[in-house]
Amino acid sequence: MSGTTKDILKVAMPKGRIYKQASKLFREAGLPIPSDFDDTRKLIIELPEAGMEFIMAKPVDVPTYVEYGVADIGIVGKDVLMEENKDVYELLDLGIAKCRMSVIGLPDWKPTIHPRVATKYPNVASAYFREQGQQVEVIKLNGSIELAPMIGLADRIVDMVETGQTLRENGLVEMESIFGITSRLIANRVSYRMKNEAIQSLCDRLQETLAARV
C-alpha cells in the first residue's frame, strides 16, 4: 500500500472564469503551476512538479468526475453543487468567484395565476419555491436566461448574479437572494481516504493562503 500517497493527484478544474482565479490561488499557495495554461485548449494538463494533473472540465461536470473518482478532487461553484447534489466531500470554501443565486424579474412584476420561472438550475429553483410555499412551473433553459421575462416565456428567473450589470442593461431587477456562492474544493469519497496526506496538505496550504488574503 506504500506509494498511494505519492500518486499524482487528479484535479477536475472548471474551464473559464473560475479557472484563472483558482490557478492564481494555487500559485499563491506555492504550487508550481505555470500561468501559460490559463488560455490553453488542452483537456488534460500534466503538472509533475506539483504532483498534479488538471482535468479541464465544463464546470457543471466537475462534481460528476469527482463522484465517480476519475478525478480525486475538484474545484466547483456552490451553485453547481446545490444543483447536482452529488455524493462528494465539500472540504474548503475557496472564497473565489463570489456571487449569489437570486430570483430576478421585471420591475413591475405582480403575482400571476400560473407563475413560470425559467432557470439553468431547475433543482435549486423548484426546491426554493417549494420551501416558500409557492407553486410555480419551472422551465429549464441552457443560457441567456434573462431573455425569458423580456419576451414573456416566464415571469421570473432564477440565476447567478455577480455584479448585476447584465440585469440592469436588460431592465431586470433582483427580487430575492437565495444563497451566496463561492467556489469550493471537493473530494471523492475514496480518494479522500486513499490519498489523504496529499489532499490534506493541499487543503492546509490553501487554507493558510486564504487566511493571509483576508
Next chain:
Amino acid sequence: MSKPKVFEKPIGVKDYLPGAVAKLRHIERQVLACMQGWGYEQIMTPTMEYYDTVGVASSTSDQKLFKLLNNRGTTLVLRSDMTAPIARVVASLLKQADFPQRLSYHSNVFRAIEEEAGREAEFFQTGVELVGDSSAEADAEVVALAIASLKASGVERFKIAIGHVGFLNGLLEETLPGRIEAQEQLKGCLLGRDYVGYRQKLRELSLEEPVQRELEGILRLRGGQEICDQALQLSADVTARASIRHLCEIWDVLKAYGISEYVLIDLTMIGDFSYYTGMTFEGYAADLGFPVVSGGRYDNLLAQFGRPAPATGFALKTTRILELLGDDTEAAAERTLVIYNAAGRSDALARAQELRSQGVHVVTERVDGTRSTLETAEIGTDIPFTHKGLTYTSLVSFLGNGMKGGGTE
C-alpha cells in the same frame, strides 16, 4: 413512457454474460469459503419481505425501497440489504439458538434509483452478521474478516477507515448541552460530507473560542492509534470517552491480528445515526471511486423484531469488486470438443461422459459424412482452436465406419 423495445430492460438492472458470471461466482466462492473458515454459516432469505417489518427496520431510506403490492393489497418490499432479514430470522426461526450467532450471505439486493441510468437498482452483496456479542473483540473480528474477505476476493490495495458514532454524540452533547437542533444540524453536515457547511454552522452558533476550535479540530481526527489519545484529551464526556476506549480496544485486537496497517481511525467517518449505534467502518480500494465494503454495530435493530441483542456486521459490494477486477477469465476455461457421426455415436457419447466425470468440460457435436470440415482445413493440429465462437483445448473424433481417432489430439 413509450412501449419499450423488445430487447430493453428496466433501468438499473443488468444481464451478466458467461465471462462476468464466472468471475462473480469465483469471487463469491472465495469469499464465502473465507467466511466459513471463520465459523460463519451461510443463510438465504426471501427476495420479498413485508414493508411494515423488514422494510421499516432496514437502514435504507423509504424512497429508495422497491415497494409492491401482493394480491391482498399488502405492501411488500424487495430486500434492500440482508441485515434486516437476518435480524428477523435470528429473532424468529433461530430464537432458541444460543448467542453469539455467526451468519454469512451472498445475495442480490434492490434499491430504487431516481436519477441517472447506470446506477444499479439490483446488485450483489456478500457479508456477515455477528449477533449477540457487544464486545470490542466482536467488532474487531468483523473488521478483520472484512479485510480477509477483500483479500480473498482478489482486491489488493485497500484501506479500512473506522469511526464510532458515540464519540460525536458525546462530544456534541458535552459542548452543546440540550441544543438538539444545533447538534442535528452539525451531524447532518458531517453525514453529508459538507465540511464547509459544518464550519459555517459552528461560526453561526457563536461558541466560545476553545469550544469552536475543538469542534473544528475533529475534522482532522484521522490516522493511527495516536488519534485515540488526541480524542481522549478533547472530551470529558462519558459516552465520548467510552466510545474512544472501545475503539482503542478494537485497535489492539486488530494489531494482534497483525492487520492494523490496513486500518485507519477516522472520527469524522460516521454512518447513519438512526441505525448504527457504535463502531462503523468503510473500505476503499485504490482505483475505484466508491467504497467496496461498509459495516458497523447496530445494537437496536434486533429489538425491533422482539429479541433485543447487540449485533455487528458488514457487506462487501461484490458487484463493485467485479468491476474492479474485470471479467476477462475466459482464457482459464479448459474445454474438449467431441465430434462424431452416426457410426461413432455410442462410443463418442460414452467417452464424453467419461471425460465429464473427470471434470473436463465437454461439448459434443454430430457432423455429417465421414470427413468433417473440422478434420480437414480448419483445425489442423493447432491447439487450442476455435470452433463456432468457442475456444477448445482438445479435440476427440469418432468418425467413419470404424473408429477413427479416439485419442486426445
